[in-house]
Amino acid sequence: MNKKSVLIIEDDTITAFTITEQLKALKYNVINVFPTAEAALDYFQNEYYSDKFPDIILMDIHLAGKLSGIEAAKEISKKIDTIIIFLTNATDTKILESAIETHPYGYLIKPVNCEQLKVAILIALNQKRLENKLQEKQKALEKEIKAHRKTSNALTESERRFRQVVEQQTDMICRFNTDGIITFVNPSFCNTFEKKPVDIIGQSITIRASQESKTNIDHYLNAFSFLHPESTTEHKIISENGNIRWYQWHDQAIFDLNGKITEFQSIGRDISDRKNAEHLMCVQRDLAIILSSTIDLNEALDRMLNAIFRLGSYDAGGIYFVQQETGGIELIYHKGLSDDFVSEVKFFKKNERQVKIIQTGNPIYVHVQKDSPLPERYKNEGLKSLAVIPILYENKVIASLNLGSHTHSVVPESQIQTIEAIASQIGGVINRTFSNMALKESRENFQMLFDTIEDFIIITQPEGQIIDINPAVLKSLKYTQNDMAQMNYYDILPKNMHDIIRKKFQEAKSGKTLTIRTELIASKGNTIPVETKITKGRWNGADAIYHILRNFTEQLKSEKAIIAAKEAAESANAAKNEFISNMSHEFRTPMQAILHCSKSGIKNIDSLSKEKIYDYFKHIKDAGNRLMPLLNDLLDLSRLESGKHIYRFKTMSIEPVIDIAISELQQMFQNKNIQPIVQMKNDQLKACFDQDKIVQVLQNLLSNAINFSSKKNNVYIHVENLPENEDKPDIKISVIDQGIGIPKDELEVIFDKFVQSSLTRSSSGGIAMGLSICKRIIHDHGGLIWAENNNPKGSVFQFILRGSRKQIKKHTTGG
Template sequence: MVFKMIELYTSDKPKVLIIDDEKDQVELLCLQLEDEYLPIPAYSGKEAIELVKAKLPDLILLDLMLPENDGYEICSTLKSDPEYRFIPIIIISRFFEKTNKMKATRCGADDFIHKPINRFELKTRIKSLIRIKKNYEALQESENRYKQLFNNSPAVTLLIDPVDYLIADANEPACAYYGYTYAEMTAKKITDISIYSRERNRKISQQVFSEKKGHFYSCHKLASGEIRHVEMYINTINIRGRELFFTNVYDVTASKKIERELTESEEKFKQVVELSIDGIIIGANSGKIVDCNEAACRIFGYGKEEMLELNVDNILREDFMQSIPEIITTGKAVSENKTIESINKRKDGTFFTAEIATRTFKLGDEDRLIVYVRDITERKKAERDLKSSEENFRALVNNTLDGIIILNFEGEVIAANAAVGKMFNVELEKITGTNIAKYLAPESVPVAIRDQINVLNNQGGYLSVYKAISSMGEHFWIEGLGTKIIYQNQPANIVVIRDITVRKKAEEALINAKTAAEVANRTKSEFLTNMSHELKTPLNSIIGFSDLLKEEIAGPLNEKQSRYVQFISSSGKNLLEIINDILDLSKAESGEEDLNVEKFSVDESINKVISVVLPQAQEKNIILNYQSENRTLWITADEGKFRQIMENLLSNAIKFTPAGGSIDVTLKQEGLLVTIEVKDTGIGIPEDSFEKIFKPFIQIDSSLSRNFEGTGLGLTLVKKYVEMHGGNIYVESKIGEGSSFRFELPVTRKRTVEPVLKVLE
């Protein structure tokens, strides 16, 4: 036994832990295995767990039936421990039902052997499982070495699957750099991090597969959303039969930024030089031109290659060259810049005026001369033109009839033209320096102050009327147009003023005339109203008694008497209709008539009006058609006024439509408006008379022999009633083809709507 124990600790044979409470079975198994393995006996679950911790066996033979802990519990305990879960376990039992095997498998058992045990089968299975364990341990050791190298590398390192771009692994520096946990990192694809397109990633994969390595620049997005420039070194690596991209990532944002800034700086300098309107010439110590921009070529009229064949003194005037001899002849730097105005000669022999400045600078170890040339020919011309323009402007300002005043922030006059002195009857010198309020009536001063504040606070210009006072104390009216300007480098208010006294008097006369006309119109309306009421009383008697005579209540009449009585009754009724129209118009014009607003069916109301006028249409054999797009439409309006509108329009259409013609009435709803159109095939209306037909007591045919009777009030009342409802009326017509009257009313009346008459072309 001592020998056996020494062998246990010194042998290189694989260790097999045998767990069984039957000592004979354990001893038998030890004898069967000791030639190739080191058997370790255990007779209880507790003893077995302690031996596993102490001996770390290569394999365990485990009987299911144990006194304290059964084999299922021991198997589950060992397989749930990360340190021991890779030790193979073979379950030994006399009875192996399907349920036992399933339970043992769930507990983690690797294999099963029935009792009695076949020695050859047992060794074969042990050998196979131990070989698998050894291979796994070797793989684990290899992976551990790889993990140590992978995770301890200071570089950001990723393993990327080139097929689906999934990040298969990432070391700790990678997780820290990108700002993700390991689980988050390995759940992402490289395309989730790279801001470049999937197509570019595909091309990178193809190149790496082809060359087995790669070096690329990219831009990666961190968890914080920050975009970083990175440099990627990629090699292919085969792990468990999978070819992955072993990728080292280096942040080059700082260097990229420096590179970009340098490039931008160079580009800006190049753009400044090339886009400069000034010519820039760089000369060597010898005076030879070594570089120049396009502006220099354009100014002197040479091509770039021609300019580079010249010396600086070939293109600059001799008098200029004499002022800076040391620069060209000796190459010595001057202590100050020199700007000289000079007349120079172009390649084609023409001359131009230029400003020329020079300075020296070092390029490496060599001194260079830089010459700035600005063509000021146009500026010289502009200066001459400006001087001429100023003289013209001054003559214009001093001879204009309108006054021109420039006010400072406090309202003081800092400049004025001659017309101002003449307007206020003051010498121009005395106006300058005084406050404008001195020349305004007290009631106009607040208006002028408000305008002054608004214009200087950038609230826009103004056009106001003020009451002014001349030096003689005479009051007159002026109109001032003010605008903000910059005068002598300070904000100022330039005001153009005009004497409008004559216009104000004309306006007052016009207002007085308008007031008088309104009074006269009201007097007329009142007179017509009173007269109409006075006329209606005798007219009612005339109509009433004529109707009695016509009905022969007072006795029989002969044929001639009946005809005369009929004339009296008809004329009286026509006269009464005229008087009623005049009364309605007077009420509408004076604003005495109110609307009786109620909700009613438009379709029913139109049908009632049609039934009233239909006999007149049938008498002339006129076809009257009515079409409604919404027969259930109800509106809120004065139904009486609505019917009168329809009756007047239909009566007019019947009156002016020849026999055999037609009249179409159309009803439709457009949004919040109801639209009714009355269209006939009548005689038509001249286009220049569209506005006249809505004026009272006016008819298109006003001659004594006109063909159609009437007062000319029907359409006037139609327009008034439509406008009272907040609606609009439109007319279109052609001579000989007919007329169309279309009016719109709101479905729900709004009193704020402004009525408008529109003529359709």
């Protein structure tokens, strides 16, 4: 068997490649792939390829270029007789209707899988084969007609007489061949379908039947044989306007001389009234049985819509509830409608047209295509007819049944009556189920609140016996459910509260709601402070007392935290005041010296000796030298805290930096006869830092160590690697003195701005910013700084420097 050839016209490269591979896997020969319709038409105009035209063309509807796939299909169909299957990802009705005009052999929705492609091609090939076969039969039939034309003339008169009898019949009569094609109809048949014979003959016998009936008819006709030549059946037929009619048919097979069926003759009569009456009675009966037992609202509404859809005219619909608070309507259940359409009609306000229609209480039925005032959304949804049927309960509109049909423009009167009867049935069900659902929801919400609320809920009898408790009580008091069931409310109260609570119980019985603070005794004897609201209520049909208790342990903690915060604020305020006082003193004294010397020098300029003038200038210089560090500290701290300082990080050895700091403080060391001792395991200890700033940190720490150490003591500078990062390890630097030390509760706060140790406050002078500056610099280096007391005396100030820029970034930004 030769491979069937396929031509692909698809502008999406990936789709074209995928389909090509699928076709190869299915053993088809792909002869070419074109991205545009123009390229494909050029191919068919080339006579060189006339013997290579494809058996099948897979055509994308939306193509790049001027021509669409539909236009290309029309042009190609003029040139060759081949199979065209459209590829599309569109479901737009207008596009599909336009495509149908080209008589394609099928559609494939992208993306296409191999199985879909296989089935579509097989169906198309089979359809093509049947068409070819039919053409052959038609040619044979034409030949046979010519051969028998002479004999047919002899039968003309007999047939004319027969037709007179047939045409006067009130029953429908038709004939159709074994392929189901109608060959003859009588006037009654034409009147039923409101068509002329020329419009019916040549049509399929199933053209007006429902899909279910089509399948049944095919199966039914296949059962005819020489031994079973006739039968009677019933099925539906859909008329031109969409109405469904039921007919009873008596069918008889007609055989040739060899006993082969050549044709069927069918006589039908309308039995719609009987069938509709039977069907409507069954629908109403079944729905009434279902609605009488269901308590689920969605189930009831689903059953109602299904019952209406079974009638055959409507295939989409929804139920709106009237909101009693706002007067608007909300769609609470729907079937057969698109998501986009539902989103547009989900809710209507009180003053909108849809609500006003419902509030009249009268049903309306609309032909969508003729009713121009309707919004476009109804036409876009493809609806041909609409129905709005208010649902009443005790003469009040509580809901609305809205229906739509995608197939029927007109609904039979018998169905309308049944639908309105169904709508009247659902009113009571909606009211009952909605009430049940509201009650159930209320109970569930209360139970959820009861189970999940963190407050304690204890329900007791009026005498105090515990009836029920929520899980929060068990969790906090550590009792079991069985323990609590045997207890009285007074068992978990301190004895000094019993009389007070009894009085509150009596007041609560009169309907008052009371609030009192007390404590609850837990299973281990500890107490929990609670604020209790006591009120009267009902529980399981009996009088009860409700106790709503809130644990205010956290509130007490908050109150303590507020007090602590107040004390901290007061402490900070005191530190600020002390700083202002110190700063005023530190600035005032040298400024007074400068002003005094300047004033005296100016006043006595003519009588002063050179020695005296030198003395005045020396005092001014000394005072300026005292002011400069203070000003530098203030500026440094301001610049560091603003984040404007630019650090110059560089990986280097720490040893020369320590040497610089010691060298610049050498005079201070000598004045107190203190020896600086550097302890390093090797001279290659490196870190990444700004040299000037780390010199500043070391000088601050060393000057403090000198100031608060006795004469002839040692100050140690200890440096070591930290093992956590072996590649570029961090280093820890410790400055150890043998001075007066730091009180334990001040080890952390001494790094705060303007805070001095209580042991040094009276003797150190200054404005207490040095350690705060050190903390800021080390923080900006991604490091840590802290203080400890040295054993047996003195203090240890330690800080960590990071081994690399990466580590600095990690510890300063979290990255």
